[in-house]
Structures are given as C-alpha cells and as structure tokens.
Amino acid sequence: MSGYLRFLHSNRRWLLGGFALFLMSSFGQTFFVSLSAGDIRAEYGLSHGEFGSLFMLATLASALALTQIGSVVDRFGAAGVVLGVFAFLAAGAAAMALSSHVVALFGALFLLRLFGQGMMTHTSFTLMGRWFGRERGRATSVATLGLNTGEALLPLAVVALAALAGWRGTWWAAAVLLLVLVWQVTALMSAEREPAPVPEGGRELRARDWTRRQTLRDPCFYLVAAAMAAPALIGNTVFFHQVYLVESRGWAPAAFAAAFTVYAVTTVVFNLVGGQLVDRFSAMRLVPVYLLPLGFGLVVLASVAGQWGAFAFMALYGVTNGLSLSLFGAVWPEVYGTAHLGSIRSVVVAVMVFASAAGPGVAGLLIDAGVPYSAQLAALGGYCLAVSAVMARVVPLLRARVLSQSVPAD
Numbered sequence: 001m002s003g004y005l006r007f008l009h010s011n012r013r014w015l016l017g018g019f020a021l022f023l024m025s026s027f028g029q030t031f032f033v034s035l036s037a038g039d040i041r042a043e044y045g046l047s048h049g050e051f052g053s054l055f056m057l058a059t060l061a062s063a064l065a066l067t068q069i070g071s072v073v074d075r076f077g078a079a080g081v082v083l084g085v086f087a088f089l090a091a092g093a094a095a096m097a098l099s100s101h102v103v104a105l106f107g108a109l110f111l112l113r114l115f116g117q118g119m120m121t122h123t124s125f126t127l128m129g130r131w132f133g134r135e136r137g138r139a140t141s142v143a144t145l146g147l148n149t150g151e152a153l154l155p156l157a158v159v160a161l162a163a164l165a166g167w168r169g170t171w172w173a174a175a176v177l178l179l180v181l182v183w184q185v186t187a188l189m190s191a192e193r194e195p196a197p198v199p200e201g202g203r204e205l206r207a208r209d210w211t212r213r214q215t216l217r218d219p220c221f222y223l224v225a226a227a228m229a230a231p232a233l234i235g236n237t238v239f240f241h242q243v244y245l246v247e248s249r250g251w252a253p254a255a256f257a258a259a260f261t262v263y264a265v266t267t268v269v270f271n272l273v274g275g276q277l278v279d280r281f282s283a284m285r286l287v288p289v290y291l292l293p294l295g296f297g298l299v300v301l302a303s304v305a306g307q308w309g310a311f312a313f314m315a316l317y318g319v320t321n322g323l324s325l326s327l328f329g330a331v332w333p334e335v336y337g338t339a340h341l342g343s344i345r346s347v348v349v350a351v352m353v354f355a356s357a358a359g360p361g362v363a364g365l366l367i368d369a370g371v372p373y374s375a376q377l378a379a380l381g382g383y384c385l386a387v388s389a390v391m392a393r394v395v396p397l398l399r400a401r402v403l404s405q406s407v408p409a410d
Helices: 002-010 012-028 030-034 037-044 048-069 078-098 102-131 136-188 212-216 219-228 230-240 242-249 255-281 292-303 308-336 341-368 373-405
Strands: none
Touching: 002 012, 002 136, 012 030, 012 078, 012 102, 012 136, 030 102, 030 136, 030 230, 037 048, 037 102, 037 136, 048 102, 048 341, 078 102, 078 136, 102 136, 102 308, 102 341, 136 255, 136 308, 212 341, 219 230, 219 308, 219 341, 219 373, 230 242, 230 292, 230 308, 230 341, 230 373, 242 255, 242 373, 255 308, 292 308, 292 373, 308 341, 308 373, 341 373
C-alpha cells in the first residue's frame, strides 16, 4: 500500500485533475438529468416515451458531434481543452435553467450530453491513457472515482436543493459551480506529464499506434466496443426509468435512491480493485468476465418483486461498473496505442453515448407500448451473458495480434 500512496502523492495534480473532470461530468450524466425528469415531463406535458425520445435524439446528436471534436485532445494542450469543456458545460446547465420551450430543452440536453457525459469523460480518459503507461490502470481508477463521488452525493443534494429552489434552481447552481471550479482544474492540467520510464535493464512492449481510419477498418474494434458499451446502455436505461420501476413494483419512493449508496460503494471498491488488476494482468484479460455480475443482477431485478432485488442489482451492477471504469481507460491504448488515442476514443465515446441514448429511448417507447419492463430487463441480462461468451473467443486473438505487432516502449 505504501507504493500506492507514493503513486498518489507524486502524481496528485494530474490525478486530482482527472478526478475533477469525472466529478463535473455528472451534470451531463443520465443519473443527474433523470433527477429532474419528473418535473420536466410535468412542465412540458411529455410522456415517458416522448421525453425519452427527446433525450435520445439530443444524445445521438451529441455523439455525432463528439466524433468531430474529440480529436482536439490530441491536437491542443490539456489546459485549453479543459477550459473550453467547462465553459460549454456551464452554458448547457444555464440553458436548462432558462429553457421555456421544447426546442430550448433539446438544445440544453445536447450541450449537457456533449460536454458532460461526452467531452468531460473523454478528455479525462484520454489524458490518463496518454500520461500513464505501466500505471495506467491505477491512474484511471483514481480519476474515475470522481464520477462515483458524484453518483453517491449528488442525488440527495439535488433532492434537498430542489425542495428549496426548484428544479431550475438546481441547474443554476450547477452552472455557477462549474464556473467557480474551472480555473482551479485548468491550473492542475496546465503541465503535461510523461509516462514513467521503464526501469533500467527492463523491457516493456506496447501496441503499435493505429490511426482512426485503420481502427475503424478493424472488425475486432466493433466487437470490443459492443462489450464496453453494455454498462452505459443498461445503466442509463435502468436509471432513467427508475421512477417507473419503483412505481410498477410498488416500492417505497426512497428504496431505489437508498440502493444508490450500495451501488456507489461497490463501484468504488471494484474500481480500485480493477485498477490493480489491469496493471497486473492487462485490461484485455478482464473483458470477457467483467459483464457477468451485471448479467446476473439484471436477472435478479427482472424476477424479484421484493425491494431487496433493487439492492442486489445495484451491488452486482456496482461490481461491473467499477471494473468497467478501469477497463475503459486502459483497453484501447493496449490494443491501438496512444498516438491517436483521442481521435480513436472520440468514436468509442460516441458509441457509448449512442448506447446510453438508445437504451432510455427504446425502453420508454416499449413502456408506452405495454411491453413488460421485467422482460426488457431479462433481455438486457441475456445480452451481457452473450457478449461475455463472444469476448472469451475474441480476446485471445487480440492478445496474439498485439504481441506480434508490439514495439519496444521508449
């Protein structure tokens, strides 16, 4: 543990900056937006399916935009990118507070999704992947704790603040907080970091650097993306329709909110464990197994009517989500190198954003059509198990390819 503490201390400015980016991304994440969903639907007269579709369209538009602007992380300094992302996310929060028409609501959602869930996390993941080599798993796990912190603290804070200032007041508070913190985070990210050198006499291999065009021509890219997109697809679907789930099961209103604490704690624990496992075994070796807890959790949530099912699901989802946060930052540089990581990751994040949009939107339409929610949850569980089986065959092929094409690290 002393070595881990030394790692934290010697890299505190970069790790704290990455942590802050993930924490501030909360304002564009589905779990945060969904906290205002009931008030928004009531004010605009939208059904579950209509608001889910609007959210899906805004998210899809942001995913397309991300593929065009995501490469700025490769071309510009970290401090400048961070400054711009904070400014646009604050604009999105203010736009949400000011919105008075569905069109304005769409624009606000677009900004929140593009610069919150999209660029804020994309920037942090890319910088951790570029700035760290042998310690990439640990660096990513520490940075992503920012999102875990937001998920644990913000739901209760928003409920309390909304009771005093209304749902629009919570979005004003988000905009102000972003503008207050932007200068501190920019200062943290103003110095570039070089990956730690290979110990004297040692030899370390790294994957050759792929361009984005080469990556998009690789069939394995789409298989890995399908596996890595599952937590975003499923988590956003369940969280976005959490009110419907609670009402349909007849649970106490605070039941699912209380389960978030279990989810947050489990995610934090397995995020830190995942960082250690990635650095020891590699990210690719974990890909075939990390979705199994989520798959079993969905089976429980689909079949158990008691409130304990929510807690069991959130605990199992926390295992998968914690592992995924470390994997998502490490698997892509392991397979495709770091020279064009920002450009490649912009496509990956766009896929994730697309998945996070498709899940709530499609589920909302299915709810409106009368499709049982339990059947939808069971189908998502089957998806997790099927993807895990496919990756068990794909990962050995990927590892062999990387080994054959690796070049000595500098």
